[in-house]
Each structure stands twice: as structure tokens, then as C-alpha cells.
Amino acid sequence: xxxxxxxxxxxxxxxxxxxxxxxxxxxxxxxxxxxxxxxxxxxxxxxxxxxxxxxxxxxxxxxxxxxxxxxxxxxxxxxxxxxxxxxxxxxxxxxxxxxxxxxxxxxxxxxxxxxxxxxxxxx
Amino acid sequence: xxxxxxxxxxxxxxxxxxxxxxxxxxxxxxxxxxxxxxxxxxxxxxxxxxxxxxxxxxxxxxxxxxxxxxxxxxxxxxxxxxxxxxxxxxxxxxxxxxxxxxxxxxxxxxxxxxxxxxxxxxxxxxxxxxxxxxxxxxxxxxxxxxxxxxxxxxxxxxxxxxxxxxxxxxxxxxxxxxxxxxxxxxxxxxxx
Numbered sequence: 001x002x003x004x005x006x007x008x009x010x011x012x013x014x015x016x017x018x019x020x021x022x023x024x025x026x027x028x029x030x031x032x033x034x035x036x037x038x039x040x041x042x043x044x045x046x047x048x049x050x051x052x053x054x055x056x057x058x059x060x061x062x063x064x065x066x067x068x069x070x071x072x073x074x075x076x077x078x079x080x081x082x083x084x085x086x087x088x089x090x091x092x093x094x095x096x097x098x099x100x101x102x103x104x105x106x107x108x109x110x111x112x113x114x115x116x117x118x119x120x121x122x123x
Numbered sequence: 124x125x126x127x128x129x130x131x132x133x134x135x136x137x138x139x140x141x142x143x144x145x146x147x148x149x150x151x152x153x154x155x156x157x158x159x160x161x162x163x164x165x166x167x168x169x170x171x172x173x174x175x176x177x178x179x180x181x182x183x184x185x186x187x188x189x190x191x192x193x194x195x196x197x198x199x200x201x202x203x204x205x206x207x208x209x210x211x212x213x214x215x216x217x218x219x220x221x222x223x224x225x226x227x228x229x230x231x232x233x234x235x236x237x238x239x240x241x242x243x244x245x246x247x248x249x250x251x252x253x254x255x256x257x258x259x260x261x262x263x264x265x266x267x268x269x270x271x272x273x274x275x276x277x278x279x280x281x282x283x284x285x286x287x288x289x290x291x292x293x294x295x296x297x298x299x300x301x302x303x304x305x306x307x308x309x310x311x312x313x314x315x
Binding site for chain 1: 193195197198199201202204205206208209212213218249252253254
């Protein structure tokens with residue numbers, strides 16, 4: 001993925017947002033915005049020119065999977081690459097995300113190299 | 124996790140090991156034995172759900188991301204906290220009502236480095252960043268601890284263990300640390 005890509009991170013945990021942002025910065029991606037929930041993420045996505053969405057699954061309010069579905073159902077956003085970075089490693093959940101159209105799935109505690117690999121693949 | 128009846132508590136007790144956590148609606152105690160590892164005991168008093176984890180930070184020296192925000196220790200520690208908190212929230216807890224107590228982080232052998240202190244510092248920093256207040260703590264010092272937690276009352280009972288137990292606890296923890304530094308620390312799903 002192009003290093004100028006504008007990336008949105010969505011996670012309800014401040015620690016994880018910071019960690020992901022640092023990992024992206026270290027990989028050369030500096031155009032990074034974050035949101036603490038699905039609803040605020042969706043309005044950011046609709047008003048901005050994002051190249052990639054990285055979202056957690058378990059969040060109060062709108063969950064990551066519902067955010068993914070909303071993105072895929074939105075004419076303007078439906079082809080946006082989406083990565084899930086989540087603590088959920090259950091097979092059914094991964095399949096549900098795959099069926100909903102996720103582009104990559106990384107299980108926490110992820111390795112930065114895995115993140116890089118996914119970014120390279122969706123690019 | 125192993126569950127057994129404890130007659131003197133007149134209750135079931137769920138025992139967790141290093142690297143595990145357990146979340147419950149109560150009616151049982153959760154127990155673990157801590158040396159330099161830490162446990163966060165977290166509950167929502169109103170919803171009557173909570174849990175306890177048991178973890179330590181891996182050493183960062185094995186990877187090139189050492190000692191940054193993204194380092195192995197931060198990734199693993201955040202995961203250990205977040206995974207349990209997610210499960211507590213799934214059982215109906217409200218994030219704004221969570222009550223947190225922390226236990227452990229001892230320096231149980233004189234020749235051990237500051238592992239316990241690092242674990243305590245991490246948990247404190249994590250909780251502060253996430254906006255959780257610490258309602259109580261029993262940390263540091265030279266003793267291993269046996270810790271019991273009741274999520275319905277929020278009560279934490281700590282038994283300081285005798286000196287002769289230190290070595291076996293240290294050995295178990297170092298074994299656990301070796302595992303998280305090598306293979307188990309990363310999600311292994313490669314579907315896409």
C-alpha cells in the first residue's frame with residue numbers, strides 16, 4: 001500500500017489505537033486518523049478520502065463487524081479495503097468477517113510484520 | 124482453568140494459571156498464585172460480572188521493535204487486559220462502572236531483575252490511559268501471593284506464601300515467559 005495512504009484506525013481502547021498508530025508510523029504510514037467506535041468511524045469515512053480502514057471487532061455500540069457490513073453496503077465506501085485487528089480468533093467469527101467482505105484479519109497480539117504483510121496485500 | 128469445591132470458603136473456586144483469565148457471574152471465587160506476574164481483578168458491581176487475569180510482560184530483547192510503543196511487551200500486555208475486559212463487557216458490564224484492583228508484581232527471588240516492577244508499571248499505565256481508576260492494590264514486595272477474588276463483593280483475599288514456595292513459582296513463571304516470547308504470543312490466523 002502507498003505510504004501516503006490515508007488510514008482510519010477504529011478501536012475503543014486508547015492503548016490499542018496508540019499501538020496501531022505507532023506500528024503504522026514505523027512502517028512509514030503517517031497519514032493516520034483514529035476513532036473510538038463504529039458510528040464515529042462511519043461518519044469520518046463518509047466525509048473523508050480514506051484508502052484503508054483498520055478496525056477492532058469488540059466495541060461498545062456499533063461493533064467492528066457491523067461497521068464492515070455498513071461499509072460494504074455503502075455505495076461510496078463499498079470497495080474500501082478493510083482489515084480487522086481483533087482478539088477474537090474463533091473460526092466462526094473469522095468466517096463471518098470473510099463473508100462480510102473483510103480484506104485481511106489479524107489476531108492480537110499481532111506482530112508488526114503481520115500487519116505489514118496485510119498492508120502489502122491489500123495495496 | 125480448573126474448578127474445585129473449597130469447603131472452608133463454602134464455595135466453588137476456579138483456578139487460573141499464568142497466561143489465563145476467567146470471567147464469571149459470581150457464585151464462585153477465582154484463585155491464582157502470583158510471583159512477579161500481575162492480576163487485574165475487574166468487575167461491574169451493578170451487573171454482577173467480573174474476572175481476573177494473570178500475566179506478565181514478555182522481554183523485549185528478542186525483536187527489533189524492542190522498547191517502543193509497539194514492542195512485544197506492550198502488544199502482549201494490552202492483549203491480556205483487553206481480551207478479559209471485552210469478555211466482561213460481553214456479559215453485560217458497563218465500561219464506566221468497572222471497578223479495578225491489582226495484585227502481584229513481587230520480586231520473589233533476589234537475583235531476579237525488575238520483572239515485577241515492569242508488570243506493575245504496565246498495568247498502572249494501561250489503566251490510566253483507558254480511564255480506569257484503581258480501587259485497591261496489593262503489589263510488589265518479596266512474597267509470592269495466593270489471591271482469591273469474588274466478583275460479586277469485589278473482595279480480594281491475599282495470602283502471602285512462605286519463602287520455600289518462591290523457587291517453584293519463579294520456575295513456573297519463567298517457563299510461561301519463555302512461551303510468550305517465542306510462539307504463543309502472536310495470532311496465527313492466515314486466511315487471507
